[in-house]
Amino acid sequence: MKTIQFFARILLGNFLLAVAVNMLVVPSGFIAGGSTGLALIIMHWARLPYSTIVTGINLCMFAIGFFFLGKKFALTTLVSTIVYPLFLSMTAFLADIELVSDPLIAAIMAGGLMGCGLGLVIQSGASTGGLDIPPIILERKFGWSVSVTMNIMDLFILVYQITYSTPEQIICGLTLVFVTYFVMNQIMTFGKAALQLMIMSARHEMMRQLFVDTLDKGATLFWIEGGYTKKEAKAICAIVARKELYEVQKAIYEVDPEAFVVVSKVSEVRGRGFKPLSHRPGKIG
Incomplete structure (x- = not known):
């Protein structure tokens, strides 16, 4: 039963992430942090499909995690490495659906969905298979704080996107990031507080x-x-x-x-x- 719940949370979490990205984030051009933001930067310059870029990032992070952190840790990212790009491809049609016309509402909705998705995956003890792996490696090798390193990485990713984004996209993107982390923290502490x-x-x-x-x-x-x-x-x-x-x-x-x-x-x-x-x-x- 625990195994079923474990995989169900990871699958649902990755599905919510895929829906939020395809239906709200990519069509609106919001700036974002983490692997989502990195994929948006690459897509801006390379014009490759978002799902293809995410697959490449996840495979690279999986290989790095396997090499530096071992087989046991890598297995916790394996599910997300496989299913997240799959869900992105399955929900790609959502990019053509205009759910809301107000970009700020879209940012809040996207943040809520992404926060729920990330919270479910991390609460399960698994990894989303993204840019959270390098900070974990740096923490284990050099004792650097995971949260500080992740925040610095997110800052660089966000700042770079600001250079080619409109003020509206920047404001909505920052709203997206804030709502995502707020909802994620609520999900992770739900029932424990x-x-x-x-x-x-x-x-x-x-x-x-x-x-x-x-x-x-x-x-x-x-x-x-x-x-x-x-x-x-x-x-x-x-x-x-x-x-x-x-x-x-x-x-x-x-x-x-x-x-x-x-x-x-x-x-x-x-x-x-x-x-x-x-x-x-x-x-x-």
Whole structure:
């Protein structure tokens, strides 16, 4: 079952990417980052079909990944290397369909689709087979930050496209990039995000019992010192799901109406009561 879900997410992710590129990005001439942007640059000068260029880029990246990162990593890119160009060819007819006339709306829609596609693929623990491979190699060989290297590469690709793009294409392209990364991050943390409660209360022992015994939640107590009173006390730190926040806050104020509670968002939580520690996205078997 896990294997089916693994491949289903990768296939759906690559399909959404292909639809977004053929139906919205290429016809509108938006600037873009990553392998999409590199393919658009090559297509601008070489006038080759977009799917052909992407196939060439993916094959090159697959070979580099296989040589520098080994067989195991290369296999995670193999599916995308094959199916993404295939989906691009299958959906090429979408370039003739004018879905929306407003380029800004088209950019937002394209960003949403591409963000969903990238999020599904990366959440599975696989790779899109594009320009994310060189930064990974540089990180393993020289310790360079993957995110910083990818951002620098994207910056060069975007800046080069600006030299031959219209102001409208540039603005819409930057909107596309922003929406893509925003949606991708939301997809990658979907179902994993939670809320952290930091509770300062004079009734810390009763609060600990509330979380451990009544709410069946983990709680961590640690010593703090009040900045105004300069008195030592104990604070309680606990993690709860979003949907539980109202009921938990209600229970807290029933124990101590004067409790000071700070609520902050955490992107991912693993462990007892949440995603298991042994879970690894994209694991086949």
